Amino acid sequence: MINKQWILKSFPRGDIADTDLVLEESNLREIGEQEILIRNIYLSLDPANRGWMSGQASYVDAMKIGDIMRGGTIGIIEKSNNEKFQVGDYVNSMGGWQNYSISSGKGVQKIPQNTGFELSAFMSVMGMTGMTAYFGLLDITDPQEGETLVVSAAAGAVGSIVCQIGKIKGCRVIGISGSDEKCNWLKNELNIDGTINYKTEDVRARLKELCPDGIDIYFENVGGKITEAVLTRMNIKSRISLCGLISGYNSESLVPGPAWGHLLIKRIKLQGFIIFDYQKRAMEAFQDLGKWIVEGKIKYKNDIVPGLENASSAIKKLFAGENHGKLIVQISEE
Numbered sequence: 001m002i003n004k005q006w007i008l009k010s011f012p013r014g015d016i017a018d019t020d021l022v023l024e025e026s027n028l029r030e031i032g033e034q035e036i037l038i039r040n041i042y043l044s045l046d047p048a049n050r051g052w053m054s055g056q057a058s059y060v061d062a063m064k065i066g067d068i069m070r071g072g073t074i075g076i077i078e079k080s081n082n083e084k085f086q087v088g089d090y091v092n093s094m095g096g097w098q099n100y101s102i103s104s105g106k107g108v109q110k111i112p113q114n115t116g117f118e119l120s121a122f123m124s125v126m127g128m129t130g131m132t133a134y135f136g137l138l139d140i141t142d143p144q145e146g147e148t149l150v151v152s153a154a155a156g157a158v159g160s161i162v163c164q165i166g167k168i169k170g171c172r173v174i175g176i177s178g179s180d181e182k183c184n185w186l187k188n189e190l191n192i193d194g195t196i197n198y199k200t201e202d203v204r205a206r207l208k209e210l211c212p213d214g215i216d217i218y219f220e221n222v223g224g225k226i227t228e229a230v231l232t233r234m235n236i237k238s239r240i241s242l243c244g245l246i247s248g249y250n251s252e253s254l255v256p257g258p259a260w261g262h263l264l265i266k267r268i269k270l271q272g273f274i275i276f277d278y279q280k281r282a283m284e285a286f287q288d289l290g291k292w293i294v295e296g297k298i299k300y301k302n303d304i305v306p307g308l309e310n311a312s313s314a315i316k317k318l319f320a321g322e323n324h325g326k327l328i329v330q331i332s333e334e
Ligand SMILES: NC(=O)c1ccc[n+]([C@@H]2O[C@H](COP(=O)([O-])OP(=O)(O)OC[C@H]3O[C@@H](n4cnc5c(N)ncnc54)[C@H](OP(=O)(O)O)[C@@H]3O)[C@@H](O)[C@H]2O)c1
Pocket: 046, 047, 048, 129, 132, 153, 154, 155, 156, 157, 158, 159, 176, 177, 178, 179, 182, 221, 222, 242, 243, 244, 245, 246, 247, 248, 273, 274, 275, 276, 317, 318, 319, 320, 321, 322, 323, 325, 326, 327
C-alpha cells in the first residue's frame, strides 16, 4: 500500500513557503507486534504547527528536516496486533500529515461512539480546542458573574468557545476579530456583548467605549498591538490567560512587546498554559461542553478542507484569518 506523507524540507523563514513541506509517497510496511494501523480521516491544522516547524524545541521536541509533518489526527483502526484496540475503533492521536500511521498505541485515545456528536467535533469543541477554551478560561481566570471578559482571535476555534463559556458564566464578553463578517457572527449568532474589528477600528478607543468599567479578564490569543491596547484598560487584580500569541508566529524578529508595567502597577495575574497539562482532566471539560452543546448554549464551526494534498496551502489560512472555525483537513472518508 502507498502512503502519502508531507515531509518537512526546510525550516520556514517568516511565512510558511510552498517549498518548506513536500508531499511524498512511500510504501506502507506491515505492522509489528503490539502495533496498530490507523487510516487517518481528519487532520488538525493549528497555529502551533508553525512553532513545531521552526527547528526549535519548546514544550515539545523540535522537528528535524526529513520528518513527517507533526499533527493531531482522528482515524479508524484498520489492523491491530494490540489487544487494547479493535479494528473499527475511532481514535485520536498525533498521526501526522499522512494517510496512514502505524503506532504502538502510546498516546492513542479511543473516541466514544454513538454519542450524537459528529466525528469532526472530537477534533474541535469536544477535543483539544474545547479543552483549551475550557481550562484556559475557567482554571486560569476563574470568571465571575458581571465581570468584563475580552477575547482576542474571538471568532477562531478556541476564541469562539471562550466567548460562549464566558457568557454561560455571566460575564460581559467583548470579542476582537479581523473582519466584519466574523464580528457579526459573534454578535448575532453567539450573542456576545460587543465586538471590535481590529483591522478597521481603533482598538484602544473602542475598548474605552465597550468596557466603561475596565477589563477584569483578558483571554490572550494574539499578542502585539492588541495586547498593548487591552492592558491600558485592565482593572486592578484582573487576570490574563496567556493562551497564544499568533501575531508573532511568522515573525523572524521579536515582536515589539506590550508595556508590562501595567501588570505590575495593577497587580494583574497572568498565567501561560499548555493544554497537554490538562489531559488527565479532559472528561471534566467534555462533560460540561457536551451538555452545553446539547442545551444550545455553545455553537461551533469546523472549517473542513478536503484532501491531504491541500494541507500545506490550507494552514496559511490560520495566519491570514481566512479560516472560519476549527481548521481541519479531511484525509479520507469516515
Ligand atoms: N496554550 C495552548 O495549549 C493552546 C492550545 C491551542 C491553541 N492555542 C493558541 O490559541 C490561539 C488560537 O488558536 P486556534 O487553533 O483557535 O486558531 P483560530 O483562532 O481558529 O485561527 C487563528 C486566527 O488568529 C487570527 N490571527 C491570525 N494572525 C493574526 C494577527 N497577526 N493578529 C491578530 N489576529 C490574528 C485570525 O483571525 P482574525 O480574522 O480575527 O484575524 C485567525 O483566524 C493561537 O494563538 C494558538 O497558538 C494555545
